[in-house]
Amino acid sequence: xxxxxxxxxxxxxxxxxxxxxxxxxxxxxxxxxxxxxxxxxxxxxxxxxxxxxxxxxxxxxxxxxxxxxxxxxxxxxxxxxxxxxxxxxxxxxxxxxxxxxxxxxxxxxxxxxxxxxxxxxxxxxxxxxxxxxxxxxxxxxxxxxxxxxxxxxxxxxxxxxxxxxxxxxxxxxxxxxxxxxxxxxxxxxxxxxxxxxxxxxxxxxxxxxxxxxxxxxxxxxxxxxxxxxxxxxxxxxxxxxxxxxxxxxxxxxxxxxxxxxxxxxxxxxxxxxxxxxxxxxxxxxxxxxxxxxxxxxxxxxxxxxxxxxxxxxxxxxxxxxxxxxxxxxxxxxxxxxxxxxxxxxxxxxxxxxxxxxxxxxxxxxxxxxxxxxxxxxxxxxxxxxxxxxxxxxxxxxxxxxxxxxxxxxxxxxxxxxxxxxxxxxxxxxxxxxxxxxxxxxxxxxxxxxxxxxxxxxxxxxxxxxxxxxxxxxxxxxxxxxxxxxxxxxxxxxxxxxxxxxx
RNA sequence: GGAGCCAUAGCCAAGUGGUAAGGCAGAGGUCUGCAAAACCUCCAUCCCCAGUUCAAAUCUGGGUGGCUCCUCCA
Numbered sequence: 001x002x003x004x005x006x007x008x009x010x011x012x013x014x015x016x017x018x019x020x021x022x023x024x025x026x027x028x029x030x031x032x033x034x035x036x037x038x039x040x041x042x043x044x045x046x047x048x049x050x051x052x053x054x055x056x057x058x059x060x061x062x063x064x065x066x067x068x069x070x071x072x073x074x075x076x077x078x079x080x081x082x083x084x085x086x087x088x089x090x091x092x093x094x095x096x097x098x099x100x101x102x103x104x105x106x107x108x109x110x111x112x113x114x115x116x117x118x119x120x121x122x123x124x125x126x127x128x129x130x131x132x133x134x135x136x137x138x139x140x141x142x143x144x145x146x147x148x149x150x151x152x153x154x155x156x157x158x159x160x161x162x163x164x165x166x167x168x169x170x171x172x173x174x175x176x177x178x179x180x181x182x183x184x185x186x187x188x189x190x191x192x193x194x195x196x197x198x199x200x201x202x203x204x205x206x207x208x209x210x211x212x213x214x215x216x217x218x219x220x221x222x223x224x225x226x227x228x229x230x231x232x233x234x235x236x237x238x239x240x241x242x243x244x245x246x247x248x249x250x251x252x253x254x255x256x257x258x259x260x261x262x263x264x265x266x267x268x269x270x271x272x273x274x275x276x277x278x279x280x281x282x283x284x285x286x287x288x289x290x291x292x293x294x295x296x297x298x299x300x301x302x303x304x305x306x307x308x309x310x311x312x313x314x315x316x317x318x319x320x321x322x323x324x325x326x327x328x329x330x331x332x333x334x335x336x337x338x339x340x341x342x343x344x345x346x347x348x349x350x351x352x353x354x355x356x357x358x359x360x361x362x363x364x365x366x367x368x369x370x371x372x373x374x375x376x377x378x379x380x381x382x383x384x385x386x387x388x389x390x391x392x393x394x395x396x397x398x399x400x401x402x403x404x405x406x407x408x409x410x411x412x413x414x415x416x417x418x419x420x421x422x423x424x425x426x427x428x429x430x431x432x433x434x435x436x437x438x439x440x441x442x443x444x445x446x447x448x449x450x451x452x453x454x455x456x457x458x459x460x461x462x463x464x465x466x467x468x469x470x471x472x473x474x475x476x477x478x479x480x481x482x483x484x485x486x487x488x489x490x491x492x493x494x495x496x497x498x499x500x501x502x
Numbered sequence: 503g504g505a506g507c508c509a510u511a512g513c514c515a516a517g518u519g520g521u522a523a524g525g526c527a528g529a530g531g532u533c534u535g536c537a538a539a540a541c542c543u544c545c546a547u548c549c550c551c552a553g554u555u556c557a558a559a560u561c562u563g564g565g566u567g568g569c570u571c572c573u574c575c576a
Contacts, residue, residue, distance in 0.1 A: 013504095014518090033574075045576040061542075074574060158505045159572065228576035232507085235574080259576075260507090261569090268570070297515065297525075303508075303569070325514070329524060379516050383524035392538050397533085459526095471537060476571050477537070488538055497538085 001060050002373040006224075007301060009232065009256040010156050014375055017224050025061045026222035027053060028214050028253065030231055031113070033070040034094030035079040037278045038304070040291070041269055042098070042260045043105045045228045047292055047426060048259040048300040050107040052226070054424045055372040058365075066211060066217045067110035069095050071117050072203055077192055087193055100278040106426035114213040116204060120195045122212040123204045126246050127184045127197075135245035141200045142185025147180040150241045152249075156256065157233035161209060180237055185209045207235055211242040214252070222456045225253030229261060260303040275308070285323055289427055289435070292331035296378045296425040297329070302347065304372045330457060331500055333427065334439060336418070339389045341432035342396050343415035352409030358395070358402060361410035364388045364417040368424065378425055385421060388414050443498035447484050454485055454496060461487060462494040 004017040019025055029049045033044055049067075054061045081086040099109065116123070127143055131135040137150045147153050147161050154160045161180040183205035188194035194201040214222065215245070227236060236256065243252040261268055264275040282291050298304045306325065313319045342480035364384055371380035394412040399407045422428025444451050457476050464472040477487050480496070488495040 030576080032576075039576085041576045043576090048576095070574090154505095157571075158508090160504085162504090196506085230575055231572070231573060261576075263569075266573080270575070294514095299516075301507095302515090305514080306515095307550075325526095328514080332525065335539090342540085377527095380523070383516075386524060390541080394542095397540055465535090474536060486538060489534085489536090490539095499538095 002370050004056075004059055004273045004373045005375055006257065007375045009258045017223075019061070020221055020254065023060070023062055025056050025063045025224060026218040027056070027063060027065050027224040027226070028210070028218055028222065029065070029067045029071050029110070030210060030227035030235065031110075032095075032098055033068040033073045033075055034098050035073070035076040036089045036094065037280065038094075038098050038101050039269065040277045040279055040282050041228070043102065043107070043279050043282070043288075043291065044262050044304065045259050046102050046107045046293055047105060047295045048165045049257075050087065050379055051296065051300070051425055052224075052257065052376050054426070055376050058420075058424050059369060059372060064112070065110045066112045066114065066213070068213050069098075069113060069115045070206070071095065071115045072193060072208060073116075079233070081191065085315060101283075104283055105279065106289060106292050107338075107430055112217045114217060116209045116213075117140075117193075119203070119216060122216045122374065123208055124185075124195075124197050126212045126215065126242065127204075127208060129246045130242065131244060131445065135241075136184055137177065139198050141202060142175070142183055142204075143185035143199055143264050144176055144181040144279050145184055145238065145245070146177055147182075147241065148178055150245050152244070153241050154320070155238045156235065156240055157234055159237065165295040180332065182207060182234065184242070199415050205323040208242055210235075210339055211246070214239075214243065215247070216324055219342055220247040220251045222253060224255050226255060226259070226370055232256075232258060245493050246327065257300075259432045260339075262299075262304050262306050264308060269306075271369075277308070281321075282323070282326070285321065285446075286326040286330050287439060288334075289430070290326055290333050294326050294329035296427065297382050300376060300377055327500055330439065334436065336385070336422070336428060337430075337432040339392055340415060340418060341426065341436065343392055344384045344432060346396055347408070347412045347415060350408055351412035352405045352407070356405060356406060356417045357410040357413050358391075360387070360391055361395075361413050362413070362417070364421055368421040372424070378502075381425060383423060385418060388418055388421075392418070440498055442485075443500055447498060449483055449485070449498070454480060458494055458496050465489065465494065 005014050006017045006406075007014045027049075029046075032038060035264045046067075053065045055065055069091070071088060071355075077087045080090040083090065095115075103109070127136065130145065131138065131143065136143050136145050140499045161178065162417060185197060185199055185202050185208075186205055187199070188201040188203065192203060194203050214225070223370045224495040225236070225239075240252060244250075263269070267275070269276050279288070282288070295304070307323065308323065311321075364387075368381045371377045371384065374380075392411055395402070395407055395411050396412070419428055444454075457480055461473050461476040464470075464476065480487065483500045486497055486499050
């Protein structure tokens with residue numbers, strides 16, 4: 001196995017990865033705060049770390065992956081109050097929806113999915129420890145972390161408490177000793193969920209849940225901690241302060257990984273810009289797997305440009321929306337599935353058994369390992385996938401000069417490896433026929449075509465061709481062309497597809 | 503005001519010291535009743551300036567342009 005090197009946000013450089021326990025990786029990802037429908041940024045972040053997790057497995061590690069659910073939080077409480085709903089019920093509902101959507105995007109469920117509401121005891125425990133260690137103080141039912149008590153504070157983000165004060169735009173709570181101090185525990189307010197604690201009834205602040213849940217499921221010291229770049233400050237900075245404040249120097253995550261942001265037209269996605277798209281919107285428009293494919297062609301740390309074209313009607317409501325780059329990804333993904341479909345059909349009559357293969361037909365998995373070892377370079381893996389598919393198509397097209405069994409074996413091997421490596425990126429997991437049919441239906445719908453009419457014309461052309469009535473056959477081709485329908489003559493008859501150009 | 507990131511062909515995107523992966527688009531070709539698909543060939547010297555080095559897209563300094571964080575936003 002190649003040596004794994006990871007870019008660590010804390011040290012700000014790519015360094016060799018040494019796990020706490022040889023061969024094993026404990027990995028924590030800050031999951032969602034489910035109070036509304038998940039947007040595509042959630043899916044991106046989850047995809048990045050799903051890929052990293054699967055890559056670690058491909059590299060031979062035994063991985064324990066923990067992704068939390070922050071189900072007690074201001075945003076949930078606020079949204080629930082507006083909807084007249086119980087906060088925990090609301091978060092439960094959106095947690096289920098989140099998980100459903102992540103599955104749609106090919107994201108595997110975590111090994112453990114801890115929630116705040118079921119880890120109150122652990123949270124109280126850490127908080128008590130921090131109070132005992134002199135890192136936290138109570139003020140009338142609230143408990144705050146004293147940033148001044150933790151000398152290394154700010155190392156992850158490069159922020160210092162002094163600089164923060166200068167830029168602070170939030171109202172400073174007078175009861176805090178320092179503006180940068182943050183709440184570990186918040187005294188209960190009417191209508192909010194609360195639990196008993198040494199400081200009276202209350203609920204956890206933001207940040208502390210991750211410290212508690214990491215320790216509960218991965219131990220005081222573990223390997224990887226991930227999240228979106230925006231979480232570096234204050235969330236992850238505070239997690240470090242909490243965990244090391246409680247368990248001592250050198251504890252907590254040894255490597256920090258942060259995924260880049262999804263940008264729309266160069267701007268961050270935000271509600272005020274009107275460019276927040278839900279997972280459902282994207283999945284309906286181009287298919288979730290195409291989005292996943294698109295993600296994989298970008299390095300997880302880089303920002304991802306996500307282009308879209310929207311038309312709005314008179315009163316500003318969204319009328320139509322197109323995601324050009326995702327559509328392009330979908331076309332390319334179709335190429336891979338068409339290749340797999342050809343391979344499957346060919347291998348169905350024999351896979352050539354064990355033995356030698358042609359040059360380049362057995363290098364994909366190792367090339368993928370090589371690329372993934374270099375800070376999980378998925379785009380390079382994508383290039384390797386393309387090379388493998390090309391070779392497979394070449395072998396399928398032309399078998400001249402190659403031993404029959406070697407050819408079979410090579411094609412079978414390429415098919416298997418395309419799936420193995422594709423799956424590491426969360427793609428090529430479907431049956432080719434399913435994907436291709438779903439895609440066609442999606443395009444039929446997008447273009448507003450009359451499916452039955454097309455099928456009838458295709459049947460007519462098929463008959464015409466069989467009767468060698470090429471004039472009629474060509475006429476039908478001309479009829480459907482303006483609709484964006486292309487006729488494909490195959491040895492077994494005429495098939496059709498919807499052209500998705502531009 | 504403080505902290506950081508980015509700048510590679512028409513477009514997307516890897517590459518962090520040794521003479522630019524891959525994809526899309528484009529041009530030509532093989533194949534095909536026509537077509538599509540598939541495959542083949544062609545297509546950049548890396549924002550600007552200065553410097554370090556035998557050697558820089560890759561390092562240093564200075565510009566210019568874009569973005570993010572310091573707001574419970576993945």
